[in-house]
Amino acid sequence: MIPLSYYLVFTLILYLMGVYCLATKRNMIRLVLGIEILINAANLNFIILSANWKTGFVDPLAHSIVIISIALAGCVSAVALTIVVYAYRHYGTLDVRKLKRLRG
Amino acid sequence: MLPYSPWLAWLIPIIGSLSVPIIAKINGKLRDWLSFTFVATSSIFTFSMLPDVFNGRSAELQVQWIPYFNLSYGVLIDPLSVFMASLVSFIGALIMLYSIGYMAHEEGLTRYYFFMLLFIGGMIGLVMANNFFQLYIFWEIVGLCSYALIGFWYKKPEAARAGMKAFIVTRIGDVCLLLGILILYLNTGQLTFSAVRNSASPLSASLLTTVALLFFGGAIGKSAQVPLFVWLPDAMEGPTTVSALIHAATMVKAGVYLVARTAIVFPSLSSEYLLAVAGVGAVTAFMAATMALATFDIKRVLAYSTISQIGYMMFSLGLGTSGGWLASQFHLMSHALFKALLFLCAGAVIHVTGTRDMRQMGGLKRYMPVTYVTFIIGALSLSGVPPFNGFWSKDLILEECFKLGGYMGSFLFFVGTSTAIITVAYAIRMTALTFMGEEPNLLKGKKLCEAPNVMTVPLIVLASTCVASGFLQPYFIGFMSQILPRANELSIASIEALPLTVSLIALIAGGLPAYIIYVRRSVSPETFTKGRFSRYLYKILANGYYFDSFYNYVFVKGVSYISNWSRKLQTGILNVNMIAFIAAFLSLLSFFFAALEGGV
Amino acid sequence: MAFDRIEAAGLILTVLAVMVSCFLTAYNDFPAFQYASHSNPYMVRLTQPIGQEVSKFMWENRGLDLIAQALVLLGAAVGCLVMLRSEREGGRLE
Numbered sequence: 001m002i003p004l005s006y007y008l009v010f011t012l013i014l015y016l017m018g019v020y021c022l023a024t025k026r027n028m029i030r031l032v033l034g035i036e037i038l039i040n041a042a043n044l045n046f047i048i049l050s051a052n053w054k055t056g057f058v059d060p061l062a063h064s065i066v067i068i069s070i071a072l073a074g075c076v077s078a079v080a081l082t083i084v085v086y087a088y089r090h091y092g093t094l095d096v097r098k099l100k101r102l103r104g
Numbered sequence: 105m106l107p108y109s110p111w112l113a114w115l116i117p118i119i120g121s122l123s124v125p126i127i128a129k130i131n132g133k134l135r136d137w138l139s140f141t142f143v144a145t146s147s148i149f150t151f152s153m154l155p156d157v158f159n160g161r162s163a164e165l166q167v168q169w170i171p172y173f174n175l176s177y178g179v180l181i182d183p184l185s186v187f188m189a190s191l192v193s194f195i196g197a198l199i200m201l202y203s204i205g206y207m208a209h210e211e212g213l214t215r216y217y218f219f220m221l222l223f224i225g226g227m228i229g230l231v232m233a234n235n236f237f238q239l240y241i242f243w244e245i246v247g248l249c250s251y252a253l254i255g256f257w258y259k260k261p262e263a264a265r266a267g268m269k270a271f272i273v274t275r276i277g278d279v280c281l282l283l284g285i286l287i288l289y290l291n292t293g294q295l296t297f298s299a300v301r302n303s304a305s306p307l308s309a310s311l312l313t314t315v316a317l318l319f320f321g322g323a324i325g326k327s328a329q330v331p332l333f334v335w336l337p338d339a340m341e342g343p344t345t346v347s348a349l350i351h352a353a354t355m356v357k358a359g360v361y362l363v364a365r366t367a368i369v370f371p372s373l374s375s376e377y378l379l380a381v382a383g384v385g386a387v388t389a390f391m392a393a394t395m396a397l398a399t400f401d402i403k404r405v406l407a408y409s410t411i412s413q414i415g416y417m418m419f420s421l422g423l424g425t426s427g428g429w430l431a432s433q434f435h436l437m438s439h440a441l442f443k444a445l446l447f448l449c450a451g452a453v454i455h456v457t458g459t460r461d462m463r464q465m466g467g468l469k470r471y472m473p474v475t476y477v478t479f480i481i482g483a484l485s486l487s488g489v490p491p492f493n494g495f496w497s498k499d500l501i502l503e504e505c506f507k508l509g510g511y512m513g514s515f516l517f518f519v520g521t522s523t524a525i526i527t528v529a530y531a532i533r534m535t536a537l538t539f540m541g542e543e544p545n546l547l548k549g550k551k552l553c554e555a556p557n558v559m560t561v562p563l564i565v566l567a568s569t570c571v572a573s574g575f576l577q578p579y580f581i582g583f584m585s586q587i588l589p590r591a592n593e594l595s596i597a598s599i600e601a602l603p604l605t606v607s608l609i610a611l612i613a614g615g616l617p618a619y620i621i622y623v624r625r626s627v628s629p630e631t632f633t634k635g636r637f638s639r640y641l642y643k644i645l646a647n648g649y650y651f652d653s654f655y656n657y658v659f660v661k662g663v664s665y666i667s668n669w670s671r672k673l674q675t676g677i678l679n680v681n682m683i684a685f686i687a688a689f690l691s692l693l694s695f696f697f698a699a700l701e702g703g704v
Numbered sequence: 705m706a707f708d709r710i711e712a713a714g715l716i717l718t719v720l721a722v723m724v725s726c727f728l729t730a731y732n733d734f735p736a737f738q739y740a741s742h743s744n745p746y747m748v749r750l751t752q753p754i755g756q757e758v759s760k761f762m763w764e765n766r767g768l769d770l771i772a773q774a775l776v777l778l779g780a781a782v783g784c785l786v787m788l789r790s791e792r793e794g795g796r797l798e
């Protein structure tokens with residue numbers, strides 16, 4: 001049996017890759033993809049921990065949470081991309097580092 | 105007592121305030137008169153409770169709210185709460201009647217009536233609450249209404265700033281009050297007045313002192329004592345009816361009510377607490393009276409006068425005797441009546457002349473006779489001239505100080521007398537500058553006539569209560585002393601000779617110079633403002649002992665300097681914020697790393 | 705490529721964070737795991753296909769969640785369509 005810590009390390013690396021994408025990338029659409037990576041890492045963590053109680057058994061509560069979470073991630077991306085389109089129309093650029101002022 | 109009257113007394117104005125926006129859509133006039141009828145109905149209910157309590161039947165009704173935290177809401181029907189509720193509703197009804205005429209040509213009246221009704225309901229709920237938590241909820245409601253009504257003309261920047269200042273300064277007091285309530289709850293587990301008074305296990309003296317001092321901190325904020333008085337003079341930017349109701353007759357008395365209730369409810373009051381109360385009250389009374397001498401805005405004079413008279417009430421409560429307690433409550437009643445009268449007369453003057461500056465007024469007694477007579481009655485009550493009610497109540501306070509004796513009693517007697525001298529002086533100054541003399545040029549062009557009837561009727565009613573209520577002193581003492589725990593050493597009826605003569609001499613000592621300077625105009629006040637040494641005294645008084653500038657420099661300018669300086673740390677770029685997030689995550693992890701893997 | 709301070713800082717910090725956190729996760733147990741409850745009546749045996757079992761569970765015990773999620777999805781779709789209206793057709797909501 002593969003010990004639990006391997007799976008958790010995997011999720012952690014995925015999470016930190018999502019955070020790296022949010023911290024470094026300039027393009028707004030890449031930031032939305034970074035949020036997607038983060039949500040996927042969290043979902044994977046749920047599934048991993050649900051299979052860990054007894055060998056041969058799985059806890060379906062975590063799966064139910066993940067199903068809702070995937071649908072919500074889709075909604076979040078849709079709304080976020082709409083906002084990115086708005087920002088592009090207003091500022092003329094997709095660079096997130098140009099959005100420094102509070103006044104539009 | 106009418107059925108359900110303790111609940112209806114404060115529920116009717118609140119429900120009325122919620123229905124004002126709906127009624128305003130139907131008709132404007134209907135909204136004005138309906139607001140007045142709501143408050144009048146509430147006052148009928150509160151007055152109906154008076155005969156029962158007078159015959160000695162006090163009660164407490166309670167409804168369970170959250171049993172786990174021991175929280176319930178209820179009403180307490182005992183002499184102090186019924187007295188204050190009837191005072192608030194009576195003066196509130198008169199002021200609502202007055203404001204129908206005063207605010208006739210303003211816009212945004214729906215907002216005004218909403219907040220006035222909410223305020224009256226909140227104030228009556230405050231005095232009828234039976235536990236400290238409910239008192240705190242209504243305290244906050246009243247503070248909110250005060251903020252909204254001071255900033256009623258929000259388009260004027262001074263008014264908006266004054267509203268914010270009032271809210272923030274009283275907030276400091278509210279934090280102290282909340283701390284006191286929390287400490288009381290955490291140590292004893294109950295908050296109702298009867299539970300604290302009759303608590304089975306005796307509460308430690310240090311706990312009681314701490315809680316009582318924190319409650320007094322809340323009272324300092326709400327009742328505008330030193331050092332938190334700076335909001336009240338600026339709060340005069342609101343309409344005059346608001347100043348009359350909230351900042352003269354009712355809301356600033358909430359602090360005095362809290363201190364009075366503390367004196368009843370707590371089993372014992374330590375001498376440090378009494379010293380603090382008396383000291384703050386005495387200092388405030390004297391300082392505010394001197395500040396009133398140097399102000400030219402008629403409403404600011406009345407604001408400083410309010411602060412000073414509440415200082416009287418506080419140091420009378422700080423005497424610690426039953427007589428002092430009764431004297432302060434009696435002075436509360438007289439002060440509410442004559443201060444509301446003075447503010448309403450000032451409102452009539454402002455309504456007619458259009459200005460608040462006393463230097464631009466004068467000679468109005470020909471044109472506004474009713475206002476002139478009632479203003480003189482109010483000013484004489486304020487000064488403590490017999491036979492008006494101010495004389496009876498102020499003399500009672502001074503007698504109690506004299507009877508106490510010792511260091512504190514004689515010091516407070518001295519402070520009270522010297523403040524009385526200054527009070528007479530500024531009262532005469534105010535009257536003479538406004539009504540006597542000849543008119544300045546600015547007024548000659550305006551059409552000056554008496555205020556409309558709907559405004560003068562409350563003035564006449566209040567003036568007659570000022571004249572009559574002084575003689576109700578024995579009934580008042582009998583009514584209120586049922587509530588006191590140690591009511592056996594009362595000897596109020598006797599009038600001592602020495603305090604009486606001293607206060608009459610004080611009247612003459614203060615009145616004569618003011619008469620010479622302001623009524624006869626034989627000595628110009630310029631000798632004081634421009635004289636070689638008195639010029640500095642005048643500057644100190646006119647700037648309010650520099651309290652305002654100190655607070656402005658330390659808190660306003662200081663905080664904005666710090667925030668401007670730290671604004672440079674924030675770039676507003678998402679990437680930078682996420683890098684800060686990773687750095688924080690890393691530092692947290694390293695902390696765990698160092699804690700767990702100590703040896704590796 | 706021009707030297708970009710933010711990218712460099714992000715890269716270094718992320719690599720450090722990955723190393724430290726992986727080290728901590730691999731060699732320590734999470735104390736919270738001891739407090740988890742092991743007596744869940746809905747545990748599914750792994751012999752049956754997980755997809756079928758989880759769908760059965762969702763429909764029977766979490767029906768309201770599914771309906772709410774459908775509403776949220778619909779709301780998000782409608783909101784995006786409203787926001788993406790252009791100036792010429794339909795006009796923008798002020």
